[in-house]
Amino acid sequence: MSEEKSLNFIEDIIEEDLRAGKYKSILTRFPPEPNGYLHIGHAKAICLNFGLGLKYGGKTNLRFDDTNPVTEETEYVDSIKDDIKWLGFTWAEELYTSDYFGKLYEFAVDLIKKDLAYVDDSTAEEIAAMKGTPTEPGKDNLYRSRSIEENLQIFTDMKDGKYKDGKKVLRAKIDMKHTNMLMRDPIIYRIKHAHHHRTGNDWCIYPMYDFAHGQSDSIENITHSVCTLEFIPHRELYDWLIEKLEIFPSHQYEFARLNMTYTVMSKRKLLQLVNDGHVKGWDDPRMPTLSAFRRKGYTPESIRTFCDKIGVAKRENFIDLSLLEFCLREDLNQRALRVMAVLDPVKLIISNYDDGKTEELISENGPDEAMGKRVLTFGKELYIEREDFMEEPAKKWFRLAPGAMVRLKSAYIVKCESFIKDNSGKITDIHCTYIPESKSGSDSSGISVKGTIHWVNAATAVTAEVRLYDRLFTVENPLGEEGDFKDTINPNSLDIIKNAMVEPSLKDATAESRYQFIRKGYFCLDKDSTPGKMVFNRTVTLKDAWAKEVKKK
């Protein structure tokens, strides 16, 4: 095959439309409802819609689908805008469906005048009963034959606030026996005496999704209105309304939403996790929201790469979380500064190193020369990772053990001579000797060791809190289990380490800094940090061949 990437089915359609001269340029839109935070599934839709605009020299609008005042809030509007900007996209116009309430009302009046809409006084239960089921046709009710004049008058009265919530609705007059349930006289306007986040108390009737979305697309001259699969049955109604209203013919195309292992992706369920206190807010780093990924240290580039790799198609998919992590590591590996941090410290004392002596050693900041170098202080007392020492070494173990030698990264080779345990059997000190000729960069010792471990100098190390995150759920598909999805929440999804010892250069960390704690993973500074106490989030672990080796047994 050639170098260029093959097109997805929507790109196929657009290229065909452009080729055929159906449109001179394209216009897409991203239409979130401001009732929750954006998650990784939205990122797929954002990358798709904005990506299409960019690729074909068109534009993309951001339109808040705010037709339900009871669930929508400005807080969500702000977070959504932040997330889209963070991902790196720029919208042509910031619009709101509520901008069109006047126009939409006119459309409804137009429909009534064409005898294509009527006011129904039935209760919600009655309407549901008359609607039939997917396998049984619905039935007409007596309100369906109301006169145009009467409908016009009552609809005006509805708008003027003469009725209470739920007393009347406006319905499109289509076909109660239609095989598509959505075509059985769908409700297009309902009464809600509620405060709207933008229009305040101007309206007490609000259009339903189906009477707002397609019409908004049309008003904006959207050429390709891309949405997820569950809206397929809505397309027939979308087209019907555009045809009857005789307005600009936007077209709807549907793709499969993103599903990912070890998480859930519905705003309703995410809201539940927040409200029930299973996580500490929408941006808790264990959440699949964009604000959580950002806080956890993910880069927008890695998420865009991920969205590119998963593709766009119409079949249900279930993406492996490891693909997202792969994209992340690939990016972080290139940009993260390498530093040393000991998460579970145990003291290492070098017996043949002079008391009070220190040395300044040079270490590279990363694999790329351009990342520069930094100075590390070495001394007689260090901290190393507790798990890097094994009293009775396992097979293929090439870290520290009694009598064994190991390289201290960017420093010397040391040999373990003895160790001390406290009353509870916990190792408190490891005594080593070092090989003076083995200094990194000028090693003349002739000794080669298999293992290299990280360390920090006890005298100059800084204490920091480190938060280790694991997947939020214990099973790949929390919704595939019997019972409530919350039963599969991972009780160990957060491990807080209060006293990690990190090298002093980390004092310069900023919110944007990306680090690799050598051999432990990628980390970033959390917003909970204070001048007196740094807090780091583990963004993702490094791949760990040893852990895999251990697991095999």
Next chain:
RNA sequence: UGGGUUAUGGUGUAAAGGUAGCACAACAGAUUUUGAUUCUGUUUGUCUAGGUUCGAAUCCUAGUAACCCAACCA
């Protein structure tokens, strides 16, 4: 008992009648002052049954499975 949509390795995604490719995952090895990175290699697939054709993932017929549709949510 209705209507709609989709079926390609473990997971995704290409192949527009002509060599089933790519990525992740898994496995094996090389390199390595991060058991990381990098590099090399291996395993695994066209839902089923018929048919058309020199040739079928692709076309035809009949099945099967999964998902969606009965909020005054979007």
